[in-house]
Amino acid sequence: MAEVSNPGALRRFFRWFFSPSARWSVFALLVVGCLVGATAVIGTQVALHVTGTDEFCGTACHSHEKFVFPEHKLSAHYNNRTGVRASCHDCHIPHSYPKVLFYKAKAGITDAIAEMRGSISTQEKFDKERWRLANLVWDEMRENNSANCRTCHDPLAWESTKQSEEAVKAHKKFTSGKATCIECHTGVAHKEPEAPKAP
Ligand code: HEC
Ligand code: HEC
Ligand code: HEC
Helix, strand or coil, X not given: CHHHHCCCHHHHHHHHHHCCCCCCCHHHHHHHHHHHHHHHHHHHHHHHHHCCCXXXXXXXXXXXXXXXXXXXXXXXXXXXXXXXXXXXXXXXXXXXXXXXXXXXXHHHHHHHHHHHHCCCCCHHHHHHHHHHHHHHHHHHHHHCCCHHHHCCCXXXXXXXXXXXXXXXXXXXXXXXXXXXXXXXXXXXXXXXXXXXCCC
């Protein structure tokens, strides 16, 4: 059994890795495990928080700082009578776990690549891409029945006597499942994007 008495480095490593520890008590190992787990959980929360502010989403990328954030700042979702603000992530990032983690990881990678390639680095490029990007957002919101809008605007809390007749009539289409918020309310934080003119 020469092979076993003189195992390769990899095999030695695995044997060491999976054999019970002689030096460390189970308690010490548990403490280390808990520390590693806690660091991962806290680290994730801090990362989500830091990358979830308007400052980060609105200014980390040149394109957002220049074209997207200034429009958001002019909308009723930024400053308004009651001082309730809707931030980028309130509308654009899922609110439930673990969805938010996968979504942010994916968006982070695609957005970073697009930013590095400068795909919307100038006004001209942004205008050209805007319709496509807006449609990605609309598709997502149509698919989830405008879930993010409804985290703040709860139709069950609608007081119809305080809405215009027109709004009450239109909102029946939502309650009966015939239309979702985003089909009627586009351009609520940005300039209404225009469909490209037929060539
Ligand atoms: C973080 C909470 C929040 C989220 C998320 C949110 N809103 Fe709002 N929304 C508000 C507040 C607060 C106001 C009231 C602003 C005011 O006092 O004028 C408002 C106002 C509005 C208005 C009336 C003013 C306007 O801009 O026309 C519409 C329409 C509206 N929201 C639609 C939406 C839609 C559609 C979504 C999803 C894409 C959405 N909201 C997401 C909080 C939110
Ligand atoms: C079928 C179209 C339609 C759908 C679907 C719809 N709305 Fe509206 N909404 C309207 C119309 C029309 C008005 C009135 C606009 C006005 O008075 O200027 C309105 C008004 C509003 C207002 C302003 C109310 C006020 O008194 O200032 C808010 C906020 C709003 N809608 C949010 C939503 C949200 C959130 C959803 C989804 C849960 C939704 N709407 C679904 C058409 C719709
Ligand atoms: C109240 C909800 C809301 C907020 C707040 C919001 N967005 Fe949007 N965003 C939308 C919707 C809805 C669209 C789809 C186009 C439209 O209807 O304006 C969109 C579109 C976009 C687009 C595609 C290009 C375009 O203009 O259509 C980008 C990029 C974007 N948002 C980034 C941001 C960033 C960055 C912030 C914060 C600085 C932000 N958004 C804040 C709802 C929001």
